[in-house]
Amino acid sequence: xxxxxxxxxxxxxxxxxxxxxxxxxxxxxxxxxxxxxxxxxxxxxxxxxxxxxxxxxxxxxxxxxxxxxxxxxxxxxxxxxxxxxxxxxxxxxxxxxxxxxxxxxxxxxxxxxxxxxxxxxxxxxxxxxxxxxxxxxxxxxxxxxxxxxxxxxxxxxxxxxxxxxxxxxxxxxxxxxxxxxxxxxxxxxxxxxxxxxxxxxxxxxxxxxxxxxxxxxxxxxxxxxxxxxxxxxxxxxxxxxxxxxxxxxxxxxxxxxxxxxxxxxxxxxxxxxxxxxxxxxxxxxxxxxxxxxxxxxxxxxxxxxxxxxxxxxxxxxxxxxxxxxxxxxxxxxxxxxxxxxxxxxxxxxxxxxxxx
Amino acid sequence: xxxxxxxxxxxxxxxxxxxxxxxxxxxxxxxxxxxxxxxxxxxxxxxxxxxxxxxxxxxxxxxxxxxxxxxxxxxxxxxxxxxxxxxxxxxxxxxxxxxxxxxxxxxxxxxxxxxxxxxxxxxxxxxxxxxxxxxxxxxxxxxxxxxxxxxxxxxxxxxxxxxxxxxxxxxxxxxxxxxxxxxxxxxxxxxxxxxxxxxxxxxxxxxxxxxxxxxxxxxxxxxxxxxxxxxxxxxxxxxxxxxxxxxxxxxxxxxxxxxxxxxxxxxxxxxxxxxxxxxxxxxxx
Numbered sequence: 001x002x003x004x005x006x007x008x009x010x011x012x013x014x015x016x017x018x019x020x021x022x023x024x025x026x027x028x029x030x031x032x033x034x035x036x037x038x039x040x041x042x043x044x045x046x047x048x049x050x051x052x053x054x055x056x057x058x059x060x061x062x063x064x065x066x067x068x069x070x071x072x073x074x075x076x077x078x079x080x081x082x083x084x085x086x087x088x089x090x091x092x093x094x095x096x097x098x099x100x101x102x103x104x105x106x107x108x109x110x111x112x113x114x115x116x117x118x119x120x121x122x123x124x125x126x127x128x129x130x131x132x133x134x135x136x137x138x139x140x141x142x143x144x145x146x147x148x149x150x151x152x153x154x155x156x157x158x159x160x161x162x163x164x165x166x167x168x169x170x171x172x173x174x175x176x177x178x179x180x181x182x183x184x185x186x187x188x189x190x191x192x193x194x195x196x197x198x199x200x201x202x203x204x205x206x207x208x209x210x211x212x213x214x215x216x217x218x219x220x221x222x223x224x225x226x227x228x229x230x231x232x233x234x235x236x237x238x239x240x241x242x243x244x245x246x247x248x249x250x251x252x253x254x255x256x257x258x259x260x261x262x263x264x265x266x267x268x269x270x271x272x273x274x275x276x277x278x279x280x281x282x283x284x285x286x287x288x289x290x291x292x293x294x295x296x297x298x299x300x301x302x303x304x305x306x307x308x309x310x311x312x313x314x315x316x317x318x319x320x321x322x323x324x325x326x327x328x329x330x331x332x333x334x335x336x337x338x339x340x341x342x343x344x345x346x347x348x349x350x351x352x353x354x355x356x
Numbered sequence: 357x358x359x360x361x362x363x364x365x366x367x368x369x370x371x372x373x374x375x376x377x378x379x380x381x382x383x384x385x386x387x388x389x390x391x392x393x394x395x396x397x398x399x400x401x402x403x404x405x406x407x408x409x410x411x412x413x414x415x416x417x418x419x420x421x422x423x424x425x426x427x428x429x430x431x432x433x434x435x436x437x438x439x440x441x442x443x444x445x446x447x448x449x450x451x452x453x454x455x456x457x458x459x460x461x462x463x464x465x466x467x468x469x470x471x472x473x474x475x476x477x478x479x480x481x482x483x484x485x486x487x488x489x490x491x492x493x494x495x496x497x498x499x500x501x502x503x504x505x506x507x508x509x510x511x512x513x514x515x516x517x518x519x520x521x522x523x524x525x526x527x528x529x530x531x532x533x534x535x536x537x538x539x540x541x542x543x544x545x546x547x548x549x550x551x552x553x554x555x556x557x558x559x560x561x562x563x564x565x566x567x568x569x570x571x572x573x574x575x576x577x578x579x580x581x582x583x584x585x586x587x588x589x590x591x592x593x594x595x596x597x598x599x600x601x602x603x604x605x606x607x608x609x610x611x612x613x614x615x616x617x618x619x620x621x622x623x624x625x626x627x628x629x630x631x632x633x634x635x636x637x638x639x640x641x
Binding site: 061062065068088161168208211212213214216227228229342343345346347349350351353354356 | 482
């Protein structure tokens with residue numbers, strides 16, 4: 001009996017020791033979006049620095065929820081959108097300020113760096129640097145939907161059963177612009193914003209019969225567009241350009257009422273363990289040739305200064321084809337989201353989902 | 357000697373105890389406390405029952421719950437209707453040599469994860485999927501129809517997912533049914549339906565009830581299948597909880613919904629036990 005007990009004790013100590021030794025050392029826990037840490041770049045980073053990158057895929061809402069659950073622990077680096085940082089930082093204190101002296105700022109396009117610094121400024125300190133940018137707009141199969149040109153077409157009976165979009169806040173924002181309102185101007189006025197959201201929500205309920213499905217997974221949307229099940233979708237420009245490479249009929253278009261511009265960033269969670277590795281990864285990913293490799297694969301615009309010369313001709317072609325000067329001027333960039341809006345939007349989205 | 361034995365007992369019980377307290381009891385208490393806290397007009401957290409009140413005040417919340425509960429009961433009934441003949445065939449009709457093999461066949465799909473099984477169904481049923489392809493080739497259909505994203509496909513997926521949990525208790529309980537009872541009933545002139553309702557079902561009731569409880573709870577708490585196969589119309593109550601936590605950042609409301617789900621589903625189970633005149637302690641044995 002005594003012998004058994006000793007063996008059990010030794011085994012359990014070995015287990016505990018093994019677990020702690022496995023988590024220590026050179027790993028970077030990265031919380032990011034699908035496609036933001038391509039395998040070839042992760043391998044290259046490991047060769048250069050000896051740091052292993054462990055990637056967790058997520059989206060804006062889940063990133064906030066994950067970090068909130070641990071009060072900012074468990075990850076060394078996160079990549080939220082720039083508009084979703086300041087209000088959650090004020091409320092839940094999820095991130096730590098970013099030390100710009102450790103970031104090679106000459107690798108970043110100055111105007112974008114300034115914009116992100118300004119929008120993520122909490123208590124006088126910036127909390128993020130930009131990584132990439134893109135827009136949300138329409139992805140259209142020109143063969144079946146030659147006339148689609150604005151978000152309002154998502155509610156158009158003409159495309160009955162061939163429409164897909166996400167049941168998330170960008171759709172509400174886009175449809176608000178499509179009815180000629182400016183939701184960003186109403187961010188600070190909760191009553192006016194609720195009224196606008198009610199109106200948009202009702203329009204979405206009326207247009208629900210024409211929807212094929214509400215997509216949640218980017219790959220599933222690409223598959224539905226490829227197979228011709230969906231002719232018109234609200235999605236990111238990168239998704240549209242990926243499809244354009246395979247099928248020239250499908251392309252991204254910047255809608256008449258303006259594409260929605262987002263910038264995804266690097267931000268340090270409050271209890272990041274391996275902060276040095278996080279800075280290494282930031283500087284590595286923004287190095288022009290690496291940033292260009294990411295953009296060539298995923299098609300999203302990069303915040304890296306000087307990556308342009310490494311870009312494929314087709315990637316440059318995408319921007320020139322889809323973003324003439326007036327479309328660029330018309331891009332609606334997300335301002336920081338104040339607290340409480342998510343709750344108003346969440347209720348409307350629940351109503352849309354529950355409607356028959 | 358006795359003292360040392362106590363230490364050993366403590367040592368081996370400790371992981372179980374820690375597991376229960378740290379990972380199940382404490383988080384539940386935390387959630388319970390959280391569900392009674394809400395923000396007042398000034399943005400401060402105060403004690404309140406408004407989270408629970410919201411559930412009954414806002415029709416979309418309780419209607420979603422009612423819908424989820426009704427569909428779960430329907431799924432339980434359908435699963436039972438399909439599982440009973442299967443279990444009866446395996447225990448009573450087929451040659452004993454094949455019993456193990458047939459049970460294995462039932463288990464086989466459950467060796468892959470639920471996610472993979474659901475995606476399998478999606479590949480079969482989607483508009484450009486396998487079933488549509490064959491129906492078109494055979495000339496049954498003129499043009500492909502969308503079979504996914506409907507309540508019926510969602511129910512199909514849920515029944516498929518929970519089949520095993522009904523079949524296994526039924527196998528156990530039917531195995532103990534004496535064949536001579538059925539033979540005697542036939543000798544006395546009973547027909548198939550009489551035997552089913554007077555002999556088989558009364559004998560199998562404990563198995564039926566325990567299977568039903570498992571299937572009902574699993575279906576009610578399922579998130580994946582309704583979400584992926586139900587598509588645009590499938591608001592399941594678990595999704596409401598997810599939305600409160602993730603999309604609205606309202607953990608307090610989400611916790612309240614979680615406890616309401618626990619409480620209301622317990623009531624349904626209790627009603628089911630009362631109606632079938634079974635005791636929980638006897639059923640779970």
